[in-house]
Amino acid sequence: MMQTFKKVIEASYLTAEKAWSYRAILRYFYIQHERMREFLFPEEILAHLKGSSDFKDYTEEQLHQDLEQLVRWNNLLARQEMGRAHTIEEFKKKRFRYQCTPYTVEFERMLSEMEKGGDVFGGSLEKKEFERLYQTLVDMEKALQQPALPQADDCSQLWNDIFTYFRSITKNTSDYIAHINSEQAEERMHTEAFLVFKDQFTSYLRDFIVGLQHTAQKIQQLLRSIDMEKLRPFIQQVIVHQQHVPRFEEVMDDTALMEDMEGKWQTLTVWFLGDAYRESELDSLQTRTNEQIRRITRVVQRLGERHHYFRSRKKDYLHLANWFASMENVDEAHELSAVAFGVLHTRHLFSDHIPSEDIYTDTWQEQPIKHETNPRIRNYREKTKAGAIINQREAKETVRKQYLQEKLAEQNTIEKYIEGNTITIENLPIIETNVRKMLLSWIGKAMAKQDRTFKTEHGRVVKVHLTPERRVPLRAEDGTMEMPAVTFEFLDEVSNHGA
Numbered sequence: 098m099m100q101t102f103k104k105v106i107e108a109s110y111l112t113a114e115k116a117w118s119y120r121a122i123l124r125y126f127y128i129q130h131e132r133m134r135e136f137l138f139p140e141e142i143l144a145h146l147k148g149s150s151d152f153k154d155y156t157e158e159q160l161h162q163d164l165e166q167l168v169r170w171n172n173l174l175a176r177q178e179m180g181r182a183h184t185i186e187e188f189k190k191k192r193f194r195y196q197c198t199p200y201t202v203e204f205e206r207m208l209s210e211m212e213k214g215g216d217v218f219g220g221s222l223e224k225k226e227f228e229r230l231y232q233t234l235v236d237m238e239k240a241l242q243q244p245a246l247p248q249a250d251d252c253s254q255l256w257n258d259i260f261t262y263f264r265s266i267t268k269n270t271s272d273y274i275a276h277i278n279s280e281q282a283e284e285r286m287h288t289e290a291f292l293v294f295k296d297q298f299t300s301y302l303r304d305f306i307v308g309l310q311h312t313a314q315k316i317q318q319l320l321r322s323i324d325m326e327k328l329r330p331f332i333q334q335v336i337v338h339q340q341h342v343p344r345f346e347e348v349m350d351d352t353a354l355m356e357d358m359e360g361k362w363q364t365l366t367v368w369f370l371g372d373a374y375r376e377s378e379l380d381s382l383q384t385r386t387n388e389q390i391r392r393i394t395r396v397v398q399r400l401g402e403r404h405h406y407f408r409s410r411k412k413d414y415l416h417l418a419n420w421f422a423s424m425e426n427v428d429e430a431h432e433l434s435a436v437a438f439g440v441l442h443t444r445h446l447f448s449d450h451i452p453s454e455d456i457y458t459d460t461w462q463e464q465p466i467k468h469e470t471n472p473r474i475r476n477y478r479e480k481t482k483a484g485a486i487i488n489q490r491e492a493k494e495t496v497r498k499q500y501l502q503e504k505l506a507e508q509n510t511i512e513k514y515i516e517g518n519t520i521t522i523e524n525l526p527i528i529e530t531n532v533r534k535m536l537l538s539w540i541g542k543a544m545a546k547q548d549r550t551f552k553t554e555h556g557r558v559v560k561v562h563l564t565p566e567r568r569v570p571l572r573a574e575d576g577t578m579e580m581p582a583v584t585f586e587f588l589d590e591v592s593n594h595g596a
Contacts, residue, residue: 107198107200107204108204122160123167123201126201137195139195143160146160172197172200176193176195177192227316230266233255237259238319240331241328249338250338252335256358259365306383309379313379317369332355332358332359335358336355417437507555518586519586521585522571522584536583539551540561544561549562557589558589559585562585563581568582
């Protein structure tokens, strides 16, 4: 155990003080390894690094020091080159060519994949992968039913295809479930812009569930029909093929290889069928996907209620009334009432009277207050005295003029920040508070539109260009906030200039 979990010195270059140069060198080795160039000389490594502005002051002496350190960390293997010396000085000076180690290749391959994905989970829900896995399992079942098994290389190819598809399924599904449960996805689901994609998102999940249910049942039936006794001769053929592959390092014996492959097959069957201790991961995947569909439905419903808060509920009340009318006895009506309206005998008392500011005053130390309860009848009206009708025309006109002046002032203020036909957030000086509020409200209106275009209260047509990966400051009189880079383009200005 101690030997298995030893300290991985090969990972030291990732966190070293000079990681900027170590990683650049090893990334070049990894790229050349993928192109099947195993040995590199210091001259070509230095020429490659000099092509970057970050290494303009990098010297050959520094390169040799870095290469020696990477050799000590087992990231590179150095081999002395004896037959390429052209001068006596070159012969006296040790000349090496370098090769990256397997640890380094795997580290850089992993880092390259992570850099492509960024800080978010990838993955996908692909029903085609289940269909490919099923077809490969069918081919293996046919091979098991034959009087004589296929050649060892054919058995090995079938075995490798099965577990290639299986690894792809487990990786992609787990990554995608983690993606839609991530904080970034949660935040986007609660924005108005999510309404544009909700149908596409829901259809994607629903199509996956339908395809999965169709294929997964056939995979489960197939796995139940294949027992380990039938499978062992097939696995033995796979081991024969692997043992024929020449390798310099020590390989596992037949017994260890058989145990390893039986363990892989057990993992595959448990993923689809489960065992005595837990349900199958397939059932869990279906449950979690259905939960995501219900979750999206709830989010869309809440967003819809926000839009239709003041809509008429006449049809809802008529439906509820017909429901009550269809009840055969009053007990069923009471049960429906409890579900629709809640418990009726509960009373909540509320008062806005605060006799004391002391939060530590006990209830019995408070002075009693009086509360007047008005009758809860339809025709009750408070007694009022008839008053004269006052003409408010002048006051209304004053308020209207004041409102128009404020809107004109806002428009004039916005006009002075327009450069050409755009307003760019990062180019703005310190702006007024009301201008900041207006620009942020414009962004909110644009995010609710699929084409990011809307009309302002001044009648201008504006399109918002958003760059989320770049952050810029928005400076205003009441403070500075950091936000994504935004540019407002006035389309009506473009059309006027075009005319």
